[in-house]
Amino acid sequence: MSTIVLSPEYGYTVAVAVASTVLVSFFGYRVARVRALAKVPLPFMYADAAEVKEDYQKHIFNCYQRIHQNTLEGFSSYLVTLMFAGLQYPIPSAVLGGIWILGRIFYYRGYSTGNPEDRSKGAFGRIGDLGLLGLTGKMAFDLITSGI
Structure with missing residues (x-):
C-alpha cells in the first residue's frame, strides 16, 4: 500500500476549490433574489416566453437562472479536474482554477445585463477548464506509464 503525501502548495488548490464553491453559491443566491423580484414561483425553472415579452424583469430572471445552471453544468468536471491535477501540479492547477473563476x-x-451575447466576455475561462483537463490527463498518463 502506498501513501499519498500532499505538498503544502496543495493548499492553494483547495483554496481555489473553496472560492469556486462560494461563487456558485453566490450565483444561486442571486437567482433566488431575482426570482422574488420577477415573481417567478417555484418550482418553475424559467419564466415562459409569453411572460418574458410582457415583463423585462422575467427576462432578467431567465438570464440569472441560465448563469447559475450553465455554471452548475460544468462545475463537477471542473472541480474533479482541479482537485486531481492539483495533487501533482498544485500551483498551475490553482492558477487555472483562478482563470476559471475569473471567466465565470x-x-x-x-x-x-440582459443581453445573452455579452456572456462571451467570460469565454476565456475555458482556458482554465481545458488546462485542468490536460493536466489531469497528463497525470493519469504518467501514473499508468510509471509502472511499465
Whole structure:
C-alpha cells in the first residue's frame, strides 16, 4: 500500500476549490433574489416566453437562472479536474482554477445585463477548464506509464 503525501502548495488548490464553491453559491443566491423580484414561483425553472415579452424583469430572471445552471453544468468536471491535477501540479492547477473563476465572473457580468451575447466576455475561462483537463490527463498518463 502506498501513501499519498500532499505538498503544502496543495493548499492553494483547495483554496481555489473553496472560492469556486462560494461563487456558485453566490450565483444561486442571486437567482433566488431575482426570482422574488420577477415573481417567478417555484418550482418553475424559467419564466415562459409569453411572460418574458410582457415583463423585462422575467427576462432578467431567465438570464440569472441560465448563469447559475450553465455554471452548475460544468462545475463537477471542473472541480474533479482541479482537485486531481492539483495533487501533482498544485500551483498551475490553482492558477487555472483562478482563470476559471475569473471567466465565470465575466460571464456573469455579461449575461446579467440582459443581453445573452455579452456572456462571451467570460469565454476565456475555458482556458482554465481545458488546462485542468490536460493536466489531469497528463497525470493519469504518467501514473499508468510509471509502472511499465
